[in-house]
Amino acid sequence: MTTLSPERVTLSRLHAPTLQTVPDAVAENLRRVRAATTARIMAVVKADGYGHGAVTVARAAVDAGADWLGVTDVAEAVALRDAGLTVPILSWLNPSGVDAAAAAEHRVDIAVGSVEELRQLIADAADPVRVHLQLDTGMARGGAPLEEWPELLRLARTGRGRAELVGVMGHLPRADEADPAANAAAVLRLRQGRDAVLRAGFGPVLVHLAATSGALTDPATHFDLVRVGAGLVGIDPSEATVLAGASRWTAPVVHSALVPAGTAVGYGGAHTTDRETHLSVVGVGYADGIPRELAPGAGVEIGGARHPIVGRVSMDQIVVDTGSVLFPRGVVATVFGPEGGAVPSVQEWARWAGSIPHTIVTGIGARVQRSVA
Structure with a gap:
């Protein structure tokens, strides 16, 4: 014995x-994504940085070159601002709704996925709030379908001064398959949404679709920016890339x-x-x-x-x-x-x-x- x-x-x-978080690993993963794309990188730190500490992961990612941060609630973004992080921040999903005043004060962009959401945001905003219109690119769990795009854009035009349209976004439903063919329909749909925005007289706009797997496996999905969350903490849903x-x-x-x-x-x-x-x-x-x-x-x-x-x-x-x-x-x-x-x-x-x-x-x-x- x-x-x-x-x-x-x-x-x-x-x-x-x-649970000990390893910031050097977050930085290494950010660098591996950077090697796979020329687009800007948003470090998504929702769910308390995927359980690793939102501020810790955000700082490590920004120090390693992340251009943006992403969260799912304005309060999460305010906490990052209070921690001294100054890069642009996008909040989407927003399960508690949107505090328009806090978003404007703390320079937090807001994703809007329906006519109703945009109408409410315009009504609530006393100061301009930067908005990314979210298109349903095949998930059926958020984002406006292309059929609603004309009404969204009409409303965005009338709401100028309270809601400033600066971005267009979607989400890949099948990126974990690591097959560009599986992403093609979503890429086409987002291009159609972007083109409609530009034809309506808005622009330039930041266009983004890919999360971790798309960023690592399919350059056609990268557009202007990729959103990397799970990848920061070592998770590639497609299992195509070994991360730390x-x-x-x-x-x-x-x-x-x-x-x-x-x-x-x-x-x-x-x-x-x-x-x-x-x-x-x-x-x-x-x-x-x-x-x-x-x-x-x-x-x-x-x-x-x-x-x-x-x-x-x-x-x-x-x-x-x-x-x-x-x-x-x-x-x-x-x-x-x-x-x-x-x-x-x-x-x-x-x-x-x-x-x-x-x-x-x-x-x-x-x-x-x-x-x-």
Whole structure:
């Protein structure tokens, strides 16, 4: 039997479960996108920077050359301004509506995807608000269809002085296929929307369609600007480009025991040991973002090796089979990280959960402390 000493432990305090963001990885990913396009780059830091900290990710991206920032609510944009970020910011989706006064005061562009939205914004704006008209390019979840474009443009003309049309945008529904043919219809539709705007006497306008996968795989989608969010933190939905993982999630072993063969583990005895073995309890569970339903093979790194999770995921804990090695209380486990090898990646966790990497990084709970490398 081998016993490994903890890296750091006192009688009462352990290493707290922590998600550490790696700004150098964000910068490297921005550079990889820059190598794939001549368009300007918007660093999208919605959902608290995909769980990595909006301000931390934004600063790293801007320092690496991002030209714009993107968010989904004016309040998120104001927080970036308060943090000292001065590059242009676009807010779209806006689930709480638009605070027109705050948008004008803090120089936040607003995406508008319907006649109703534009009419309301014009009514609310006391000072000019910069507007990007959003076209439905095949998602059917936002953006105005081309059939409504004439009315949108008529309204934009009458609303000049309160809503200044400066951009046209869409979204690719199939960019994760990494096939330019799958994007062709959306590209054509956005060109039609742009041309209608120019014919109506507006312009020049900033045109943008591609997110991470389009930016990395299809130059025809780039137009004037590409919007990169998931890619900043190491996720290419198309899996066509290897990006750098931008975070590391660690948590302590809080209990270990040697158990005999035939020991039932966790709720319902969903796992039974088939030999004498050591079990370590790691202090994170589904309340912290560990997916409750995991495929066989899911594991964490402890002591330089990967060890499988056994039994059901609990609210606050997971149980790990460490075989012949007893890990004392306080040893640090790595749930995921950028190192590779024994350390699982975010992409592996997504496969184990039957999901996508985005849900893993954005689902980490508030009990997990945050730090910056």
